[in-house]
Amino acid sequence: MTNDELIWRIAGGSGDGIASTSQNFAKALMRSGLNVFTHRHYPSRIRGGHTYTEIRASADPVKSRGDGYNFLLALGDSFARNPQQNAYYGNEEIKPLSENLDELREGGVIIYDSGLLDASEIEDFDERVEENDWHVYDLDLRTMAREHGREVMRNTAGVGATCALAGIDLEWIEELMTDAMPEKILEPNLEILHEAYEMVESEYDVDAHDVKIPEGEHDEEQVLMSGSDAIAYGAIDEGCRFIAGYPMTPWTEVFTIMSQNLPELGGISEQVEDEIAAAALALGASHAGVKAMSGSSGGGFALMSEPLGLAEMTETPVVLIEAMRAGPSTGMPTKPEQGDLEHVLYTSQGDSHRIVFAPGTVAEAYTQTRKAFQIAYEYQIPSIVLYDQKLGGELVNVPASHFDEEPNPSLGSTLTEAEIADAPHDDSGKFSRFSYDTPEDNGVAPRSIPGQKGGRFLATGNEHMPEGHISEDPENRVFQMNKRMRKLEAIREELDGEVVNNSEYGEEDAQYGFLTFGSQQGTVEEAVDRLNEDGHSVKMLGVSEMAPYPVEQVSEFIESVDEVLVVEMNASAQFRGLTQKEVGRYGDKLSSLLKYNGNPFEPQDIVEGFEVNIVENDDHPHTRTKYVPAAGD
Amino acid sequence: MSAFSAIGEGKEIDRNDYTPGLEPQATWCPGCGDFGVLKALKGAAAELGKSPDEMLLVTGIGCSGKLNSYFESYGFHTIHGRSLPVARAAKLANPGLQVVAAGGDGDGYGIGGNHFMHSARENHDMTYIVFNNEIFGLTKGQTSPTSPMGHKSKTQPHGSAKQPLRPLSLSLTSGASYIARTAAVNPNQAKDIIVEAMEHDGFSHVDFLTQCPTWNKDARQYVPYVDIQDSEDYEFDNTDRREAAEMMHETEDALHEGTVLTGRYYVDSDRPSYQQEKQQIGEMPEEPLAERYFDDSYEWERSYDNFLDKHK
Numbered sequence A: 001m002t003n004d005e006l007i008w009r010i011a012g013g014s015g016d017g018i019a020s021t022s023q024n025f026a027k028a029l030m031r032s033g034l035n036v037f038t039h040r041h042y043p044s045r046i047r048g049g050h051t052y053t054e055i056r057a058s059a060d061p062v063k064s065r066g067d068g069y070n071f072l073l074a075l076g077d078s079f080a081r082n083p084q085q086n087a088y089y090g091n092e093e094i095k096p097l098s099e100n101l102d103e104l105r106e107g108g109v110i111i112y113d114s115g116l117l118d119a120s121e122i123e124d125f126d127e128r129v130e131e132n133d134w135h136v137y138d139l140d141l142r143t144m145a146r147e148h149g150r151e152v153m154r155n156t157a158g159v160g161a162t163c164a165l166a167g168i169d170l171e172w173i174e175e176l177m178t179d180a181m182p183e184k185i186l187e188p189n190l191e192i193l194h195e196a197y198e199m200v201e202s203e204y205d206v207d208a209h210d211v212k213i214p215e216g217e218h219d220e221e222q223v224l225m226s227g228s229d230a231i232a233y234g235a236i237d238e239g240c241r242f243i244a245g246y247p248m249t250p251w252t253e254v255f256t257i258m259s260q261n262l263p264e265l266g267g268i269s270e271q272v273e274d275e276i277a278a279a280a281l282a283l284g285a286s287h288a289g290v291k292a293m294s295g296s297s298g299g300g301f302a303l304m305s306e307p308l309g310l311a312e313m314t315e316t317p318v319v320l321i322e323a324m325r326a327g328p329s330t331g332m333p334t335k336p337e338q339g340d341l342e343h344v345l346y347t348s349q350g351d352s353h354r355i356v357f358a359p360g361t362v363a364e365a366y367t368q369t370r371k372a373f374q375i376a377y378e379y380q381i382p383s384i385v386l387y388d389q390k391l392g393g394e395l396v397n398v399p400a401s402h403f404d405e406e407p408n409p410s411l412g413s414t415l416t417e418a419e420i421a422d423a424p425h426d427d428s429g430k431f432s433r434f435s436y437d438t439p440e441d442n443g444v445a446p447r448s449i450p451g452q453k454g455g456r457f458l459a460t461g462n463e464h465m466p467e468g469h470i471s472e473d474p475e476n477r478v479f480q481m482n483k484r485m486r487k488l489e490a491i492r493e494e495l496d497g498e499v500v501n502n503s504e505y506g507e508e509d510a511q512y513g514f515l516t517f518g519s520q521q522g523t524v525e526e527a528v529d530r531l532n533e534d535g536h537s538v539k540m541l542g543v544s545e546m547a548p549y550p551v552e553q554v555s556e557f558i559e560s561v562d563e564v565l566v567v568e569m570n571a572s573a574q575f576r577g578l579t580q581k582e583v584g585r586y587g588d589k590l591s592s593l594l595k596y597n598g599n600p601f602e603p604q605d606i607v608e609g610f611e612v613n614i615v616e617n618d619d620h621p622h623t624r625t626k627y628v629p630a631a632g633d
Numbered sequence B: 001m002s003a004f005s006a007i008g009e010g011k012e013i014d015r016n017d018y019t020p021g022l023e024p025q026a027t028w029c030p031g032c033g034d035f036g037v038l039k040a041l042k043g044a045a046a047e048l049g050k051s052p053d054e055m056l057l058v059t060g061i062g063c064s065g066k067l068n069s070y071f072e073s074y075g076f077h078t079i080h081g082r083s084l085p086v087a088r089a090a091k092l093a094n095p096g097l098q099v100v101a102a103g104g105d106g107d108g109y110g111i112g113g114n115h116f117m118h119s120a121r122e123n124h125d126m127t128y129i130v131f132n133n134e135i136f137g138l139t140k141g142q143t144s145p146t147s148p149m150g151h152k153s154k155t156q157p158h159g160s161a162k163q164p165l166r167p168l169s170l171s172l173t174s175g176a177s178y179i180a181r182t183a184a185v186n187p188n189q190a191k192d193i194i195v196e197a198m199e200h201d202g203f204s205h206v207d208f209l210t211q212c213p214t215w216n217k218d219a220r221q222y223v224p225y226v227d228i229q230d231s232e233d234y235e236f237d238n239t240d241r242r243e244a245a246e247m248m249h250e251t252e253d254a255l256h257e258g259t260v261l262t263g264r265y266y267v268d269s270d271r272p273s274y275q276q277e278k279q280q281i282g283e284m285p286e287e288p289l290a291e292r293y294f295d296d297s298y299e300w301e302r303s304y305d306n307f308l309d310k311h312k
């Protein structure tokens, strides 16, 4: 754990502007030259209820939220009060302060809004402050904001105070506020920012503690991006101009970003009656010659099961996005989990196949979404981008150049009318779209698009002949089945030649390995560094290709170490199960580290898990360490 | 030049142009009303001069869904109840296509009821033909949403306790802008209605009464029908919502009492289609979206130039 970092937590009530304030603050820190990583914690409630966002900022690369934090800005939950009924929602009123103390590091700083929060309501507050050497600043931010005419500006006052205490140059914040705020509210916000800053500087000892902002510099321009942004931009850059969806947390973020941007790009966004319709629309648009996508989260994706199979059988390209949240059923809508892996891999009837990518970082979310479109359209097969609420919502800095890629509007394996004219047709003039002969021997027969002369064919979810007519002929069945399956081998070969996907990290000749997938990648990387610093010898493989599975690469990785700890956020070890199924051996080399309490892993969880499973438990390598849900989660 | 040169080809088309050269695996029983829809659709397409390559016929699952096997055009035989969302999107992607969706009463009013309601509400420019045989044909004769009360079947041995659904009234309240009922036993009226429906700019719904001699021997579709437009007894203004609604109710009551009334029940030519509305508010391109993918001179925009500034 490096001390050369600021992990700033801003806590308050949902709807109190915590998200926008923290987003701006993170951007200001990024602009000042630091690497940032944000983590959001919010309840499944629109207004009120305790919420916080953490921003970790360091000159060194940051890959996870870190362990604990060192600076708390507790603003108070304005919605915890209900003046009409004179009622309080339980004891939530003090939560922004009381709920956050457990993870505050020794020597940390607390600013709390004494206009809304009363520290004397918290048992043992003073003792804990004393014990942990915390530095507490009770500032009446609410009154200050009221005096400036708008109580919501408590946030800005808090940021001003933070800057004074952490040694952050106000210039960065001012510049950002000027960019982001309409003129009318800019002036009072700038005033209160300065007033709070100066008040703290003049009345308090700002050097009493040593939580200070580090200094850093980027060698190239950065952008602050979430996983949801990256997925949407990846789709846009691949020429996707049609999206159909139905809202469901956390998929809604991607849907929203696409809907807000597509019309300006001449594209179409449709919010429709349900998820079955959404997936079916994406198929219809794709069939008619447009790059199309849809998506959902667990329950909505369940409804897409049948259209998904239809896409495979009719060889209609489509990209579906699956944003995991804790299940089963509606589960915990705002909490991350990786429990939909098997659902996404195996849903839909018959021998059906789809391509599944599970990006591990925001940057990968962009590249792999692009890859998902390329594979879908080239191979005429559904492909899925599987991620979770954590990756979707976290904001990190990514070099802007990462997005400086050419657009790719290619529809993949399609034919022009001239090419169609030369292709085989049946007696009625139907084009043999599902021909047995595929030019590249990769199972792909190029398609025609409705409206093209001479290209008519029938797409059907029933087994069919080359021109599309329904058939139960056994020989044809085997041919068509084999043809569809041949694509998978070809895709596997194509992906093996790519460097963008599965990422290895750590010393090549390490003794132990971590295997993980999706959003846990960065956290595990950080744990790998710490363990190696502590004298262990570990490395990691973050797998992003769930289907087809990178059997060779994973096998080599497992072979190269004594034992492997598989880290995933679910209770039934789905990724370990998949790995074991796919590689078909090494069962006794793999053990699991599982967490499913609604919170993602922190690096320390993994360090401890390694010690319990690998160091202390040599006899039982297949044990699973589970993290028991903490009270209140 | 358009990448879709079949669209608007406008050559002389014969109804035989819509007949597949291959003998489809026979799936319809002799005497099935579905042949009547096929005949009417072929006649209508020929009359409109649509080439098979510019038509997209999207079907659901059921005997009705096999229409694609007998009709030569671009086709998408989808899944049970889901023809409408597929068809809608294809039309949005390429408004030049003549899009027709078709399915059964189970397919369209049962499992796909939600899509029916919303497609009508949105007034997509397309035609929807429902083969209404008051029964599930393909799964061997179970009760459907339009089966009359008391209808006995293997899954409803004591007779259905449910009121049949009223497709015309439902369509009207949902927002369809062209609503008609016709019957397989009257091929001429059926063809005329399908021509009108296909020409109509908006969601046109044709409830097509088809007999199922295999599973629904006592259905009333065998009863001689009355063409309400030809009959002096049924004069009403089919551009007036309220009058149309009343007439639909009368028709739907009469069907269960043994009189089959058919004709155009509601025609609203003024209401813009969904595509037009969407273009109006700037959510849909003027040129067909699908064309763009074949246009080498089109300049594709990318996120780097358009959106990255706000993340800096």
Ligand SMILES: Cc1ncc(C[n+]2csc(CCOP(=O)(O)OP(=O)(O)O)c2C)c(N)n1
Pocket: B061, B062, B063, B064, B065, B080, B103, B104, B105, B106, B107, B108, B131, B133, B135, B136, B137, B138, B139, B144
């Ligand atoms: C999701 C799903 N449920 C059930 C079925 C089985 N199924 C196939 S056709 C059909 C009923 C068709 O009845 P209808 O729509 O009235 O058409 P008809 O066969 O009478 O033309 C059913 C229930 C299916 N294919 N898919």
Ligand code: SF4
Pocket: B027, B028, B029, B031, B032, B033, B034, B063, B064, B133, B137, B138, B211, B212, B213, B214, B215
């Ligand atoms: S079962 Fe009925 S609906 Fe189906 S083909 Fe036979 S007669 Fe027609």
